Amino acid sequence: MKKMNLFDEGGFSAKAFKKLLVHDSENFRIINFNFEPGQELPVHSHDLDGELSITVLEGEGEFLGENGAVLPARTGDVLVSRIRDPHGVRAASRMRVLVTIAPPL
Amino acid sequence: MKKMNLFDEGGFSAKAFKKLLVHDSENFRIINFNFEPGQELPVHSHDLDGELSITVLEGEGEFLGENGAVLPARTGDVLVSRIRDPHGVRAASRMRVLVTIAPPL
Numbered sequence: 378m379k380k381m382n383l384f385d386e387g388g389f390s391a392k393a394f395k396k397l398l399v400h401d402s403e404n405f406r407i408i409n410f411n412f413e414p415g416q417e418l419p420v421h422s423h424d425l426d427g428e429l430s431i432t433v434l435e436g437e438g439e440f441l442g443e444n445g446a447v448l449p450a451r452t453g454d455v456l457v458s459r460i461r462d463p464h465g466v467r468a469a470s471r472m473r474v475l476v477t478i479a480p481p482l
Numbered sequence: 483m484k485k486m487n488l489f490d491e492g493g494f495s496a497k498a499f500k501k502l503l504v505h506d507s508e509n510f511r512i513i514n515f516n517f518e519p520g521q522e523l524p525v526h527s528h529d530l531d532g533e534l535s536i537t538v539l540e541g542e543g544e545f546l547g548e549n550g551a552v553l554p555a556r557t558g559d560v561l562v563s564r565i566r567d568p569h570g571v572r573a574a575s576r577m578r579v580l581v582t583i584a585p586p587l
Contacts, residue, residue: 378547378567384558400562404533405510405584407560428509432537432580434558442483453489453539455512455580457505462483475537475560479510479584 383434387411387473394418394468399475406481412438412468420465429464429478431456436472441465450474488539492516492578499523499573504580511586517543517573525570534569534583536561541577546570555579 379400387397387409394416399407410418420441431440437451443463448456450466458464460482466474484505492502492514499521504512515523525546536545542556548568553561555571563569565587571579 378545378553378561378563378569380545380553380559380561382556382558383560399560400533400535402533405535405582407535407562428505428507430505430510430512430582432539434537434539440483440485448483448485451487453487453578454485455488455504456483456485457512458483464483473558477510477535477582477584479582 383409383473383475389413389471401481405477405479408476410474410476412472414468414470417467418465420463422463423460423482425460425482427460427478427480429458429460429476431466432475434473434475436468436470438466438468438472441467488514488578494518494576506586510582510584513581515579515581517577519573519575522572523570525568527568528565528587530565530587532565532583532585534563534565534581536571537580539578539580541573541575543571543573543577546572
């Protein structure tokens with residue numbers, strides 16, 4: 378068993394969102410992204426099988442999708458997307474999200 | 483893309499912990515467990531390959547392991563365990579956790 382606290386380990390930066398690799402294995406990759414207000418993980422996709430989840434641990438903003446699609450995002454939200462479908466995140470407040478990719482890219 | 487808010491959807495019960503299936507696919511299974519103080523997901527394991535993560539969204543308690551092992555658990559903690567290693571959760575306060583199993587059992 379391996380444990381990490383995201384509120385202790387995950388920092389913020391005014392320059393760009395911060396990315397923390399929590400776990401990486403043949404089963405899944407787990408990454409913490411922390412955003413200052415206005416920062417974003419731009420919409421992207423990969424031509425690969427598999428899915429990812431984005432869990433909002435703190436804060437609010439938007440989930441970004443294909444063709445400018447936008448869904449409100451707030452603490453407690455879990456979004457599930459195929460890796461091959463466009464996805465992204467934009468922060469309105471300080472925002473901590475946890476992304477799980479399975480199988481990993 | 484599919485979205486759910488765990489704070490809206492996930493309830494609590496004095497009788498037993500509440501379990502909410504968030505997502506189930508060939509890639510991963512995502513389950514929300516909500517505990518009242520004192521409730522627990524007893525230590526268990528499955529003789530299967532794969533791993534699981536337990537993310538504490540709210541509250542505090544303990545992660546349970548083999549031979550009575552105990553690790554403190556609080557908001558923002560992420561625990562990763564092999565499915566075949568004994569694992570469990572006990573709540574000290576009201577506690578919301580998100581479990582991701584990959585590949586699903």
